[in-house]
Amino acid sequence: MNLFSAKDSTPSVKLEDYSLLHTDIHSHLIPGIDDGSPDMETTLQMLREFKSLGFKKIITSPHVVSDGYNNTTATILAGRDKVRAALAQNNIDIEFDAIAEYYLDETITEKITNKDLLTFGKNYILVELSYQQKQSGTFDLIYKLQVAGYRVVLAHPERYPYYYENDFATYYNLKDRGIYLQVNIASLSGKYGKGAKYTAERMIDEKMVDFIGSDLHRLTQFENLRDCLRLKHMSKILTYEKLLNKTL
Numbered sequence: 001m002n003l004f005s006a007k008d009s010t011p012s013v014k015l016e017d018y019s020l021l022h023t024d025i026h027s028h029l030i031p032g033i034d035d036g037s038p039d040m041e042t043t044l045q046m047l048r049e050f051k052s053l054g055f056k057k058i059i060t061s062p063h064v065v066s067d068g069y070n071n072t073t074a075t076i077l078a079g080r081d082k083v084r085a086a087l088a089q090n091n092i093d094i095e096f097d098a099i100a101e102y103y104l105d106e107t108i109t110e111k112i113t114n115k116d117l118l119t120f121g122k123n124y125i126l127v128e129l130s131y132q133q134k135q136s137g138t139f140d141l142i143y144k145l146q147v148a149g150y151r152v153v154l155a156h157p158e159r160y161p162y163y164y165e166n167d168f169a170t171y172y173n174l175k176d177r178g179i180y181l182q183v184n185i186a187s188l189s190g191k192y193g194k195g196a197k198y199t200a201e202r203m204i205d206e207k208m209v210d211f212i213g214s215d216l217h218r219l220t221q222f223e224n225l226r227d228c229l230r231l232k233h234m235s236k237i238l239t240y241e242k243l244l245n246k247t248l
């Protein structure tokens, strides 16, 4: 089915919600363990919002940062189980699981050795990098993860200025290394600036995006998430047949 006319890339489908996506893989919904939801009531309200937007499954991803949010597999899974219990008690019907958004630094090597990494789908692992500056060991650490059998998903590649201000070819380098790219939905609205917006749009145009994620931290961000449904590139990525969110 050709959803796009030959003259331009305006999609012929109008999206009412995110049901085509099925699963979100990036958010901060476990109460009180990172800079996301502060309490269970907020978490439940956020999950009601996700459900009303057509999501069927939420795989939340609390930060794991060695000198910041010192979460462990145990704290994350305990938090997940409490949220699951609260969902059941409140009759909110949405599938809920938890992974982590691992900040990529040397501490990941110990986690590889101990097989202490939370994954989703086909052994995917979500990692983020510094926003400030390029770290010299990044590709070595990614390679170590890949050798250990993990499929590395890079969170919001369009938000790292040292990549997008350098050269778009950088993103092809990431793809060539077998790294999966997860674009943030809100980048398309310009929420993170023009560079991130342009880069996200171009990655969608060039079919480089493997996953998209909401990266939701707060209830107030749902308005933006809803508004993003009207964007041309949102329709384009949601109807992209190789988008992997749909496989989860």
Ligand SMILES: [Fe+2]
Residues within 6 Å of the ligand: 026, 027, 028, 101, 215
């Ligand atoms: Fe995040």
